[in-house]
Amino acid sequence: MSAPQIKGWCPGALRPMASGDGLVVRVRPPLGRLNAVQAHGLGEAAQRLGTDVLEMTTRANLQIRGVANASLPELHARLRDLDLLDSSPELEAKRNIILNPFRNAQDLHHEAIAAALTKGLSAPDMPALPGKFGFLIDVAPGHRHLSGISADIRIESSGEGFIVRADGADTGRLSTSVADAVEIALQMARWFITSGGVGADGRGRMRNHLAHGAQLPADLVGDAHPSPAAPKAKPGLVAHGLCVAAAFGQLPATHLGWLADHAPGGVALTPYRMVLLRGATRLPDTTDLITDPDAAVMNVYACTGAPGCPQGLAPTRDLARQLATSLPSGKTLHVSGCAKGCAHPGKADLTLTATGQDQFDLIQNGRADGRPIRCGLTAAQLIQNPEILSQEGP
Numbered sequence: 001m002s003a004p005q006i007k008g009w010c011p012g013a014l015r016p017m018a019s020g021d022g023l024v025v026r027v028r029p030p031l032g033r034l035n036a037v038q039a040h041g042l043g044e045a046a047q048r049l050g051t052d053v054l055e056m057t058t059r060a061n062l063q064i065r066g067v068a069n070a071s072l073p074e075l076h077a078r079l080r081d082l083d084l085l086d087s088s089p090e091l092e093a094k095r096n097i098i099l100n101p102f103r104n105a106q107d108l109h110h111e112a113i114a115a116a117l118t119k120g121l122s123a124p125d126m127p128a129l130p131g132k133f134g135f136l137i138d139v140a141p142g143h144r145h146l147s148g149i150s151a152d153i154r155i156e157s158s159g160e161g162f163i164v165r166a167d168g169a170d171t172g173r174l175s176t177s178v179a180d181a182v183e184i185a186l187q188m189a190r191w192f193i194t195s196g197g198v199g200a201d202g203r204g205r206m207r208n209h210l211a212h213g214a215q216l217p218a219d220l221v222g223d224a225h226p227s228p229a230a231p232k233a234k235p236g237l238v239a240h241g242l243c244v245a246a247a248f249g250q251l252p253a254t255h256l257g258w259l260a261d262h263a264p265g266g267v268a269l270t271p272y273r274m275v276l277l278r279g280a281t282r283l284p285d286t287t288d289l290i291t292d293p294d295a296a297v298m299n300v301y302a303c304t305g306a307p308g309c310p311q312g313l314a315p316t317r318d319l320a321r322q323l324a325t326s327l328p329s330g331k332t333l334h335v336s337g338c339a340k341g342c343a344h345p346g347k348a349d350l351t352l353t354a355t356g357q358d359q360f361d362l363i364q365n366g367r368a369d370g371r372p373i374r375c376g377l378t379a380a381q382l383i384q385n386p387e388i389l390s391q392e393g394p
């Protein structure tokens with residue numbers, strides 16, 4: 001088995017990524033929201049030019065798969081008309097910003113910080129950042145809603161104000177205003193580059209940089225703790241509307257416009273494989289969308305796998321779907337098409353990593369590249385005997 005290939009960058013709309021089923025085109029809606037016109041237009045574009053599915057990513061973006069090279073100009077034109085296309089691939093790559101989707105309509109700090117940060121990142125003297133390097137804005141007073149979400153520079157609420165915190169540091173520097181917070185964040189990004197955070201392969205993350213001994217300069221260090229984390233978001237009713245999930249983040253493209261029609265305040269994208277329909281209280285019954293907070297499939301992660309991903313050694317999602325209902329209560333399951341573990345980079349209670357066309361390693365309390373306790377399990381074996389998942393290793 002060859003080692004999985006690490007690309008070190010995320011696809012965009014202007015810089016799509018080739019995959020086994022065509023181009024992957026990732027759309028990064030400004031401020032993490034879509035109005036009804038954008039939602040209908042994006043859904044139609046995916047139906048016409050992609051595989052009829054919109055993937056909800058862990059960076060609160062939507063991606064279209066299976067786009068032919070020849071269809072890209074038409075897709076770009078449609079996205080441009082919808083105000084969903086950046087002016088350049090460079091800006092698109094830098095504008096890697098996740099906003100708290102559960103913010104109040106009155107809380108304009110998120111938008112103000114995102115706008116100023118985007119402007120600063122697009123300045124000619126701002127150096128390029130590694131492809132996966134990103135920012136997060138989570139400044140609603142009281143609680144953080146994105147505490148478990150990966151981002152290298154975090155602008156978060158803290159007491160009565162907000163802080164800028166390098167990922168991997170426990171505390172951050174208190175900022176006095178939106179402009180001050182953005183300036184600190186941009187300084188931190190520059191420091192990351194000048195202090196050697198980017199490797200020879202062009203990759204680099206803040207958490208690793210600090211873990212390897214890099215010391216933030218005194219003017220970027222602070223002693224303010226971020227606000228406590230809010231409970232993890234689930235499908236169902238929340239303060240600002242209705243959270244609607246789709247298994248494995250695979251949203252049928254036909255549904256996006258329809259969902260927006262039920263969201264008077266627009267559609268907010270979350271990094272939790274679901275969208276928030278702002279102002280919605282209920283949705284007509286559908287079989288392929290999830291509003292039940294206890295839906296078993298929400299504890300299951302599965303990547304594209306074979307044949308859609310060229311690195312996929314086996315199909316993943318059918319197996320994951322079939323195992324979801326027999327999963328021990330409260331346990332998480334990750335079915336990965338190879339050891340790269342794209343769908344769930346962290347640990348899961350149970351992980352099945354494909355090692356061949358119909359061969360899986362079982363890893364308990366680990367990542368997709370962790371040490372297996374069982375090898376060579378087939379999909380049929382697992383479906384017929386799901387208790388294998390909970391057994392102790394030999």
Ligand code: SF4
Nearest residue numbers: 303309312337338342
């Ligand atoms: S983890 Fe899945 S999606 Fe990622 S490279 Fe492997 S097979 Fe492809």
